[in-house]
Amino acid sequence: xxxxxxxxxxxxxVAIITVLIVIFGIRLFDIQVVRASSLNDQSKDKMSSPSxxxxxxxxxxxxxxxVLAQAQMRYDxxxxxxxAKEFKRTVDGKEVTVTPTQAAVEIAGYTKQNPNEIIxxxxxxxxxxxxxxxxxxxxxxxxxxxxxxxALDIPWVYFESAPSRIYPNGAVAGNLVGFVGSDGTxxxxxxxxxxxxxxxxxxxxxYERGAKDGVMIPxxxxxxxxxxxxxxxxxxxxxxxxxxTQQLLAKQARDQGAKWGLAVVLEVKTGKLVAVADYPSxxxxxxxxxxxxxxGSYAFSAPYEPxxxxxALTASMLLDKGKATAKTHVYAPFKWTxxxxxxxxxxxxxxxxxxLAGVIVNSSNVGISKLADSLSASTRYDYLKKYGLGxxxxxxxxxESTGILHDYQKWDPQTNYVTMFGQGLTMxxxxxxxxxxxxxxxxxxxxxxxxxQCVQADGTVVKPKLADPVQVVSPExxxxxxxxxENVYSQGWLADRIRVPGYRIAAKTGTAEQxxxxxxxxxxxxxxxxxxxxxxxxxxxxxxxxxxVRVNSTAAVAPVFHDLSTYLLRKARIQPYxxxxxxxxxxx
Amino acid sequence: xxxxxxxIRSQGQPLRQAPARLLRLVNRPSAKPRPRIFYAIVTxxxxxxxxxxxxxxxxxxxxxAYEISDLKAQQKDLSRTYTQVSQNLAEVSSPQHVAASAEAxxxxxxxTTAYLRLSTSKVAGQAxxxxxxxxxxxxxxxxxxxxxxxxxxxxGAVPAAASRxxxxxxxxxxxxxxxAGSNVTLPGASSQTIPTPQxx
Numbered sequence: 001x002x003x004x005x006x007x008x009x010x011x012x013x014v015a016i017i018t019v020l021i022v023i024f025g026i027r028l029f030d031i032q033v034v035r036a037s038s039l040n041d042q043s044k045d046k047m048s049s050p051s052x053x054x055x056x057x058x059x060x061x062x063x064x065x066x067v068l069a070q071a072q073m074r075y076d077x078x079x080x081x082x083x084a085k086e087f088k089r090t091v092d093g094k095e096v097t098v099t100p101t102q103a104a105v106e107i108a109g110y111t112k113q114n115p116n117e118i119i120x121x122x123x124x125x126x127x128x129x130x131x132x133x134x135x136x137x138x139x140x141x142x143x144x145x146x147x148x149x150x151a152l153d154i155p156w157v158y159f160e161s162a163p164s165r166i167y168p169n170g171a172v173a174g175n176l177v178g179f180v181g182s183d184g185t186x187x188x189x190x191x192x193x194x195x196x197x198x199x200x201x202x203x204x205x206x207y208e209r210g211a212k213d214g215v216m217i218p219x220x221x222x223x224x225x226x227x228x229x230x231x232x233x234x235x236x237x238x239x240x241x242x243x244x245t246q247q248l249l250a251k252q253a254r255d256q257g258a259k260w261g262l263a264v265v266l267e268v269k270t271g272k273l274v275a276v277a278d279y280p281s282x283x284x285x286x287x288x289x290x291x292x293x294x295x296g297s298y299a300f301s302a303p304y305e306p307x308x309x310x311x312a313l314t315a316s317m318l319l320d321k322g323k324a325t326a327k328t329h330v331y332a333p334f335k336w337t338x339x340x341x342x343x344x345x346x347x348x349x350x351x352x353x354x355x356l357a358g359v360i361v362n363s364s365n366v367g368i369s370k371l372a373d374s375l376s377a378s379t380r381y382d383y384l385k386k387y388g389l390g391x392x393x394x395x396x397x398x399x400e401s402t403g404i405l406h407d408y409q410k411w412d413p414q415t416n417y418v419t420m421f422g423q424g425l426t427m428x429x430x431x432x433x434x435x436x437x438x439x440x441x442x443x444x445x446x447x448x449x450x451x452x453q454c455v456q457a458d459g460t461v462v463k464p465k466l467a468d469p470v471q472v473v474s475p476e477x478x479x480x481x482x483x484x485x486e487n488v489y490s491q492g493w494l495a496d497r498i499r500v501p502g503y504r505i506a507a508k509t510g511t512a513e514q515x516x517x518x519x520x521x522x523x524x525x526x527x528x529x530x531x532x533x534x535x536x537x538x539x540x541x542x543x544x545x546x547x548x549v550r551v552n553s554t555a556a557v558a559p560v561f562h563d564l565s566t567y568l569l570r571k572a573r574i575q576p577y578x579x580x581x582x583x584x585x586x587x588x
Numbered sequence: 589x590x591x592x593x594x595x596i597r598s599q600g601q602p603l604r605q606a607p608a609r610l611l612r613l614v615n616r617p618s619a620k621p622r623p624r625i626f627y628a629i630v631t632x633x634x635x636x637x638x639x640x641x642x643x644x645x646x647x648x649x650x651x652x653a654y655e656i657s658d659l660k661a662q663q664k665d666l667s668r669t670y671t672q673v674s675q676n677l678a679e680v681s682s683p684q685h686v687a688a689s690a691e692a693x694x695x696x697x698x699x700t701t702a703y704l705r706l707s708t709s710k711v712a713g714q715a716x717x718x719x720x721x722x723x724x725x726x727x728x729x730x731x732x733x734x735x736x737x738x739x740x741x742x743x744g745a746v747p748a749a750a751s752r753x754x755x756x757x758x759x760x761x762x763x764x765x766x767x768a769g770s771n772v773t774l775p776g777a778s779s780q781t782i783p784t785p786q787x788x
Contacts, residue, residue, distance in 0.1 A: 067678055070675065073671070143668050144672070166675055167737075168678030168681075168737065169678075169682040169684070170733065170735020170738065171733045171734040171735060172682065172733055172735075174734075215653055215657045216653065217650075217653060218650075218653045218656065243683035243684065244683075246732075247687070247724055247725070248724065251726070281733075283734035283735060285735070285736045286734065286736040500701070502712055566699050566700065566701050570701040575703065576701075576702070576703060
């Protein structure tokens, strides 16, 4: 071989390789950089498929971890109507032809539908569009139905995951928990107001899959959007007490023919709500089963004129300002007209020579007005504000009402007096329970709490913001009021019906005529019993209210108050204690 | 000396070519040159080897892909089953169901409370026997706290829920056959009376 030839070959080879490298390089640059995005778009549908990463909405649990609301996967069954033709299936080694009608009957057997519904759905879609490729056959079927229908292996039937919500305890705390719509939108209660805690965001991923069997090609998985799971919301509610309260309330409300009723149990030492029962109340699994007006919580949203339960608050002002003691005398006849023209009467005749204790036990409007006349309107207004009237509670429940507390400068002479015994202003049951909590807690009102905490998916614990406690009245004044209310329990006309043998309890009745909405009163009443259990060392505020009851007196709610108090005393294992029960003289 | 060399170069004579050629002509010491075919075989064998191992590797990977896909499907199924079964459990442990079941067994909620104080041997509070009229639910339809999930689960019946959740769990031998569908008999449930403890 001659060297010259060799060298020429080398030159040619190198030249060809160089040209090839340059050509490939240009091509590579063209594909990878110049046309990259358009080619990626073209390939996406052919090779890889985006799919949703379902996130899980957080649980709502009670104070003991009992699940009140939980995410649940349901399945929508869809079909491609244009392919809804007969197909072959192998049964016991033999080929059987299955017609669409047979398939529909099979599906309907699991979805508990009428087979005609399925056939109509398919035919309807075909009538609209002969090439129709999509129709819903059944929505939100459960896992067992989904598995069974999937096992039927009908080639034109498809499935979609449909995240939904389940409430294993039904209406227990349903008034508070609320519910979500069929598309997952939170529509009521804590589901809506605490959505930032329990709400979740679906993610998205793409991966390449085999053309034939759809199996994912390893390593091709790209998460384009991270899913974010919801947090766990813990309530201060005890689901057992909540259930008992709801059942007891509903039973009595039915017997009394009440239009609505509610019962609240509030922890005195912490300000935490243990039970908030409403009647009627919604089963979040079956929202349509309850009229729209009763799908929330009246305890938070429906303010009413509280009536005589207010007298405990007025008495606390008198004691706090040193204007009266339990023994203070007052001449309070059945009916009285003040010099400024305000006039009103008591609900029943009694001895007019009463002590403050007598005024509270007899629930004398005239008596409390004559005594509280020593307090200026602005002083009483300030106390009422401190007791939490005219503002939403710390819970800030969805749709919570502030009630109506007009500025004292706008009170006319009549209003000036009737506010002393709970008319001319409105408040919610939660506000009243909160006021009684202050009396039970040595005069200090704690922020009302319904949410214990939220534990986010990453483990972060978020506690609700709590307002500062408010010292409304002195501990001595609060103690004095409890003693007055103990006399209602032991000497009042309901004493026999609410007595829990072996225990000291503080209680106050309230019967308020309801406004008719036209500036007058309607003749129907709201009756309330509010109290502290047990009185010697208050642990719970118990408050129960009913509207439009048959007997038109607090006797209607007495069984609820009695049974609920007994239940709480037993459940909290509170020792019987009767030593030191005060018994005041009511008359002079 | 350098002056001499410079003069020679300037004359354009190729001074170095002569000795280079001389070196090329010398025979190599190796007596037996290797056949070129040997290199060709080695190269081709290595290339084939690489291709083969590449194929085997991707076969292994894609076999793994099927296994992963199977296991993922199984995991999904199992977690669905777990959720379903734990929800069924939550349903039957709901207070409505527990209360209805207890009343079906003839139990009544007491609405008195009392304690026996051991130090004084006295009863604190007042104990009265619970009466049927004091029952909180009053009958099968007495539960007023709605729960539509319990519609198919009769009071006192745990098995109804258990059979509802009769799901075949792939790869797990224990589940279905034993628990599901089998009647859980509560003591005294059949005779609807409260069992009497044996006294000795």
